[in-house]
Amino acid sequence: MSLGIFPTSEVLFRGGIVGTSIAYYLSRHPNVLGDTSVYVLESSYIAAGASGKAGGFLALNWHGPTTSSLAALSFKLHEELATEHDGEKKWGYRKLVTLGIDSDPNSNDGVETVPHAEWIADVVGSVEPLGDETTTAQVHPFLMTNALISAAQDSGVNVTIAKAETIVRNEETKEITGVTAVTRSGEILTIPATDVVFAAGPWTGTITTQMLGEKAAGGAANIIPSNRSTSIVVSPPESRELTPHALFCTLVLPDGSHGQPEFYPRPDRTLYVCSAGMSDQTPLPEYAEDVVHSEEGVRRLKERLRIVVRKEWIGDVLESDNFIRQACYRPDSSKTHLPVIGKIGDGLWVASGHEVWGILLGPGTGKVMSELLLEGKEKSANISSLRP
Template sequence: MSATNTSSPAAGPHICIVGGGIIGVCTAYYLSLHPSLPPGASISIIEATAVASGASGKAGGLLAEDWHGGATAALGKLSYRLHAELADQFGGEKEWGFRKVDTLSVTTDVNGKSKKAPPVDWLPRGTVLASRVLGTTTTTSQVHPEQFTKYILDRFLGKPHTSLIHGSATSLTLSATSTPESLTLTTASGNEQTIPCTTLILAAGPWTGRLAKKLLPAGPAARCKVDGQRAHSIVLESKQATLSAHALFTDMTLQDGSNAEPEVYCRPDGTAYICGQTDNEPLPATTADVTPSPAAITTLHAQARTLSPHLDASSSASSEAGATVRAEQACFLPLSHRGTPLIGAVPGLNKVYVASGHSCWGICNAPGTGKVLSEIVLQGKATSADVAALAP
């Protein structure tokens, strides 16, 4: 086991957060800032593989203020504000690619001869049938998820009594009052170590349900049902065009008459993140075991070059356009049994909490999740946003 410690171990309560993705990192960060954190308390993030190695490193990073359903509307609004505040405070534009974007719905037909001017200059003329605004720079933004997660992790580790521990949580010891006492971890080499754990937070993304079954009694574990769905993406860098600050939700008619709906998020580093292929591949053991489907990647490339010659990474791309492949990847989106995130105390146990099941909105809603969960843990209730409907 390896650990990154920023200070000597604390003698007080020990909060253990299992999961080093964006939800776990944001939760740790806001816990470390909370004025009610007990003196001498320590906070540890437990991560089995690498920080942001799952969806937190491979998601698109679109942020939306008002695209959320009733149960998550307050969380989404809070999170959107916190993203902007963090960007202002720490220079997010430079550090993690934060910027405000216009978001459009675009209908195209590569077989058509439309006279409508394309809404962005890197889409070809003659293919765009319709477009409409879904969000403006006042309501939609973006981040680079991996860069954001690692930056906030560094801010967390800069505070007293904080640590990042690399290991897999294998068992939890509970007291007679069903309160955590210690957590046992196993390294890749098979060594075991038991660490103090007086508060446990499960934030392991799509692995949360599996982890709950391993660590918790059956009844409480059943309240933490989260699994995953595999999603694919590619990242392309245009060779010629300067891709504008837009996110596109497409409805494309392809050459064979079939339809496709890839999403395209242009990033400030000149790349375009393109996603849209999901399947029901079983969840593997860890993020290190996640691999993309070659067929899904091929499909995304075909859709990208059909949408714009500036997103054509094939060898036949014209010298005036074309793109370079920066990534071909897959991740698993965390899906709860209820279809909404699970945020709050796990019934039947004391000082055990869950924060998972955000589906494709984990990047967007991570800061708000971390803040409200820090309030639930240290104050007994959320005060920044009403998340009562999300309690497990």
């Protein structure tokens, strides 16, 4: 890739849903003139982290007052993006019904069968609606993030696979002039930049502290990795249909402990399963592509899957190696538990800490960041409680 010196340029860290959405909306902003270049710097590959391995569940009204405006904008933008880029086909966007399942096989509660969803096993306990096609939807996050970056590249955004290392400044004025980055083969690159947006998911706190020092990193320094989260994706036998029902479950397990698995059947006929509350403190590696799943995590997910899904839909897939096992880390916001979006210094910005809602909030964050960068203030959503 050849790098030019441009009068103005934005470098965005990194190729997760947040950095990709910022690049996408910058590339479409009316104030982007011929002399503005947008770079996405990604150390592994696009959507190598949580943005490629999340469930992809979207909810309109599950949010508190501080993020409800950004969530409403994002939910709307997801639909608009799907319409504009054929997201139904390209990244499995669809609206769906969401159910809460509470199950305790030892209780005296009656047995409930979920209507119109044969794949869900009978529940000893309760089933309640949590959302319908007007309030909940889903995407395949890896496919969506990659489709967005392709659309951004078609509009001139540059993508470089290298790990950002240092901020380069003019020795006299101290203004930012670029970012150095190193490829995995050791090549050192300098990318010209006037503005740098840190959107490095769970790496944001470490990277901003290393590159800027803790004080200058400000609110960005508080973004830390969550525990490692393992997920699996299984394919039921061809003849078995999965209906569009997302499930949030609270289960009493055979040993008396509780499990909180989530199930997302996808239009590609696969079933994604992850679970809250499976503590796994394996530290975050330096590169997203080096994150590996936990075998214990897989074992627990299989156990939960066998309780919630009828065995005809599982077949012998769990005994084979024929399903996806993966893991990722959320960007947690250790001080506020809210995303952190805005300016941390001259030419320095942060957009991270989206915790469990980064796939939903990615597009809205991209849109408001494009407004902040190119117009000086956000217009599309109220993010006043989310400033660094």
